[in-house]
Amino acid sequence: MAEITADVVAAHGLSQEEYERVLHALGREPNLVELGIFSVMWSEHCSYKSSRLHLKKLPTDAPWVIQGPGENAGVIDIGDGQAAIFKMESHNHPSYIEPYQGAATGVGGILRDVFTMGARPVANMNALRFGRPDHPKMKHLVQGVVAGIGGYGNCVGVPTVGGETNFHPAYDGNILVNAMTVGVADTDKIFYCAATGLGNPIVYVGSKTGRDGIHGATMASADFSDDTEEKRPTVQVGDPFTEKLLIEACLELMATDAIVAIQDMGAAGLTSSSVEMASKGGAGIRLDMNQVPCREEGMTPYEMMLSESQERMLMVLKPGKEPMAEAIFRKWELDFAVIGEVTDTGHMVLEWNGEVVCDIPLGPLADDAPEYDRPYVTPEEYKVWANVAPLGDVPECTDVGADLLKLMASPDLASRRWIWEQYDSQVGADTLQTGGDAAVVRVHGTKKALAISTDCTPRYCYADPYEGGKQAVAETYRNLSAVGARPLAITNCLNFANPQRPEIMAQIVGCLNGMGDACRALDYPIVSGNVSLYNESKATGGGSAILPTPAIGGVGLIDDYAKMATIGGMRDGDTIWLIGGHGSQLGQSIWLRTIHGREDGNPPSVDLDVERAHGDFVRALVASDKVSAVHDISDGGLLVTLAEMALAGGIGCRLSIDLNAAQAFGEDQGRYLITASADQFIENALQIGTVGGNTIVGVPLADLREASDSFFRDWMET
Amino acid sequence: MSLRSAVITFPGSNCDRDMAVALEAVSGTPAIRVWHGDATLPERLDFIALPGGFSYGDYLRCGAIASRSPVMRAVIEAAGRGVPVLGVCNGFQVLTESGLLPGALMRNAGITFVCRNARLVVENDSALFTSAYAKGQHLSIPVAHHDGNYFADDATLDRLEGDGRIAFRYAETINGSVRDIAGILNEKGNVLGMMPHPERAIDPAHGGTDGRALFESALNTLASA
Numbered sequence: 001m002a003e004i005t006a007d008v009v010a011a012h013g014l015s016q017e018e019y020e021r022v023l024h025a026l027g028r029e030p031n032l033v034e035l036g037i038f039s040v041m042w043s044e045h046c047s048y049k050s051s052r053l054h055l056k057k058l059p060t061d062a063p064w065v066i067q068g069p070g071e072n073a074g075v076i077d078i079g080d081g082q083a084a085i086f087k088m089e090s091h092n093h094p095s096y097i098e099p100y101q102g103a104a105t106g107v108g109g110i111l112r113d114v115f116t117m118g119a120r121p122v123a124n125m126n127a128l129r130f131g132r133p134d135h136p137k138m139k140h141l142v143q144g145v146v147a148g149i150g151g152y153g154n155c156v157g158v159p160t161v162g163g164e165t166n167f168h169p170a171y172d173g174n175i176l177v178n179a180m181t182v183g184v185a186d187t188d189k190i191f192y193c194a195a196t197g198l199g200n201p202i203v204y205v206g207s208k209t210g211r212d213g214i215h216g217a218t219m220a221s222a223d224f225s226d227d228t229e230e231k232r233p234t235v236q237v238g239d240p241f242t243e244k245l246l247i248e249a250c251l252e253l254m255a256t257d258a259i260v261a262i263q264d265m266g267a268a269g270l271t272s273s274s275v276e277m278a279s280k281g282g283a284g285i286r287l288d289m290n291q292v293p294c295r296e297e298g299m300t301p302y303e304m305m306l307s308e309s310q311e312r313m314l315m316v317l318k319p320g321k322e323p324m325a326e327a328i329f330r331k332w333e334l335d336f337a338v339i340g341e342v343t344d345t346g347h348m349v350l351e352w353n354g355e356v357v358c359d360i361p362l363g364p365l366a367d368d369a370p371e372y373d374r375p376y377v378t379p380e381e382y383k384v385w386a387n388v389a390p391l392g393d394v395p396e397c398t399d400v401g402a403d404l405l406k407l408m409a410s411p412d413l414a415s416r417r418w419i420w421e422q423y424d425s426q427v428g429a430d431t432l433q434t435g436g437d438a439a440v441v442r443v444h445g446t447k448k449a450l451a452i453s454t455d456c457t458p459r460y461c462y463a464d465p466y467e468g469g470k471q472a473v474a475e476t477y478r479n480l481s482a483v484g485a486r487p488l489a490i491t492n493c494l495n496f497a498n499p500q501r502p503e504i505m506a507q508i509v510g511c512l513n514g515m516g517d518a519c520r521a522l523d524y525p526i527v528s529g530n531v532s533l534y535n536e537s538k539a540t541g542g543g544s545a546i547l548p549t550p551a552i553g554g555v556g557l558i559d560d561y562a563k564m565a566t567i568g569g570m571r572d573g574d575t576i577w578l579i580g581g582h583g584s585q586l587g588q589s590i591w592l593r594t595i596h597g598r599e600d601g602n603p604p605s606v607d608l609d610v611e612r613a614h615g616d617f618v619r620a621l622v623a624s625d626k627v628s629a630v631h632d633i634s635d636g637g638l639l640v641t642l643a644e645m646a647l648a649g650g651i652g653c654r655l656s657i658d659l660n661a662a663q664a665f666g667e668d669q670g671r672y673l674i675t676a677s678a679d680q681f682i683e684n685a686l687q688i689g690t691v692g693g694n695t696i697v698g699v700p701l702a703d704l705r706e707a708s709d710s711f712f713r714d715w716m717e718t
Numbered sequence: 719m720s721l722r723s724a725v726i727t728f729p730g731s732n733c734d735r736d737m738a739v740a741l742e743a744v745s746g747t748p749a750i751r752v753w754h755g756d757a758t759l760p761e762r763l764d765f766i767a768l769p770g771g772f773s774y775g776d777y778l779r780c781g782a783i784a785s786r787s788p789v790m791r792a793v794i795e796a797a798g799r800g801v802p803v804l805g806v807c808n809g810f811q812v813l814t815e816s817g818l819l820p821g822a823l824m825r826n827a828g829i830t831f832v833c834r835n836a837r838l839v840v841e842n843d844s845a846l847f848t849s850a851y852a853k854g855q856h857l858s859i860p861v862a863h864h865d866g867n868y869f870a871d872d873a874t875l876d877r878l879e880g881d882g883r884i885a886f887r888y889a890e891t892i893n894g895s896v897r898d899i900a901g902i903l904n905e906k907g908n909v910l911g912m913m914p915h916p917e918r919a920i921d922p923a924h925g926g927t928d929g930r931a932l933f934e935s936a937l938n939t940l941a942s943a
Contacts, residue, residue: 240772421830
């Protein structure tokens, strides 16, 4: 076996200090297989070594939380013996290198995290960040990512029901592809990953192992350099057809009592799945590498352990259940192999051709794992570094209609129809709403529905990480409330640049503090998540960091979907009400950026008590059937919100007041627009107009629709 | 009457449950689920549905591998006896690949997958599957496909037109289908293939119920037979 030199250690992404830890953990020099296993387990992607210290501070408990962070996905109780299981995960680096497969396998991976726990996936969501549209690579990246998400989700038959897409030059060299899956399970049929039971068989199912994706986790933990193109072979290739079979086979087996534990092979494949199962169970594990189903001949244990081939799972079965389980997997034309057993040694032992090729004590592998308290600058130092100052003078708006048209045609606000028409949003025949504030999917066979929203405003997070972190959580809370759902819990996908830079670390700490405070104030815990660091690229010139992007996926429950609200339900003659008062803050607004080319000022602040009170108020209105339409006010401010409602409802509105720039386009938080029949009086709200006609502030709806549709159409058809 | 219906599941079918739910919602009788590897169908079937999805991952050609499944020999035989057979989306592709319907379904003219509510026009209101509709009636039924661009040669198309075998046309541009064809019938009228998903337009919660009459047509025809 190859000698372990300093170069070999460095090639595995381990620092000298970390290699010392390996020597300590093992009490000897590792061989190459062992080094490979340490390197992936201690990669940022698998170990959270830079973020763990701060993640621990997040609130993860509530009476309805069945499983918080630490398993494949989070689990919450949705009543009637049912649970919602969900998580969001990044696939940023692979998607920049190979957008179709990167995005597709991102969807495949997050689906597996959810059905591993016993849930049938019922909805996919995503959160995408791209660079400036005129960047030479960007059209190709957008087309590839969207086709990849659709190609995978459509084939497996899980509806892709919503998401968000932003454009900013900070993502020119490092796009973000975050995918979220929500599933539903019975609370007495939830599966965990702890391997237990001395001698129980360890079973490999799904696709064969190939040489694809070797060291994907290590790649995802390094920033991009000029050799990005050469990294293409580390991107995995997805096979959604096999995933569909795997879902059905796993759920069929889960309906029996054969499974002790189950874990998908995601990042770091067989290594992380087997280590995690054995560690969680406080057990040991012995694998016979000769039994691993391989796609290619001559694969070594090193390659088998580090392969990130897709659509594979590892299970511990109860003894004697192998023939029954094998029959199910054979029926679905999938590989099934007993490859080892649970031991009580506390070691991971791999055998190959009768020899032990790896023997790692699992305790030290976990205990000696690096954890860094990386230095970060103070909020004051950060503001100086980020060049953020209070907003100075802002020009007044001379023609709100003209500005509205420009905003509706801008990349961040234009219609995403070009994207979502490529996703099957209806399969399952339970999709109740897409394209509004939150996607809503019926819990099959019940009158309950799950509402889902993914949100983050990276420009706010950059200007003020703490307020930005709060805002990302609050916006999902608001979006769920707007459709009438009770917000229950969130998952997150924390995308940041290099944590070894104190300014970036300040972004991480600030955002997490903000998120934590918001979650506590809103009784809205975090039950699962993922961290993606080193999102910066030298490939496009300069060490450009992405904007801090802690994407949040919120899940809420509607008890009776007959009472769901939409953004387009208003009728002619309804009155329009503003909840939360007029806007006054233009800092970091889309208006300021689009109309005046300025990205400055402080972002709008989030008053969490107000956020909660207004959410409660709106949900009560929806539940009592007092409103015909609801839309939260976010990007673009009040007028953009109103325009989106008008386009969805196909009817205009007459405002009874004149709006200045801040009132029209300010993005002050905690606000909603609602419409109600004229005989309703809405307390604590301002009546600002009535529904009717076919214009808004003098702009014909047809012009707004054309503006809204023009961006993607013109970009993609040229 | 109680409808004895079967929904076939191929590896990769993903609208099989939705089809079974729709059949039960309209007829009141649960559908029988049939596995592609079965060489025989349940006895005395009134209705066979080939659901949407990506059978065999759409590898080779959409529907091509599924059309060679053991169960398809039994479906072809049942169709020959006059049993109503509905193929939706991937099911339509399986029907053309198995020769039960003429023509082929190619990649959408716009290249990308398309999912939206499509406006359709009813062309034939006297068939087993369409009698509850009125000729010229506009429907809104969801489509979701990557390969729905129907093609056949002119002679075949003229024959389909002449025989009233075009069941539905698109009333808008969807996928480049020749003569805007969305669904066609076989000569006897007991086999219908269509790209739009009537099973996704059954319940008011779907946002529309225009698909319901398709199943009701079949139910009524069978009840009066």
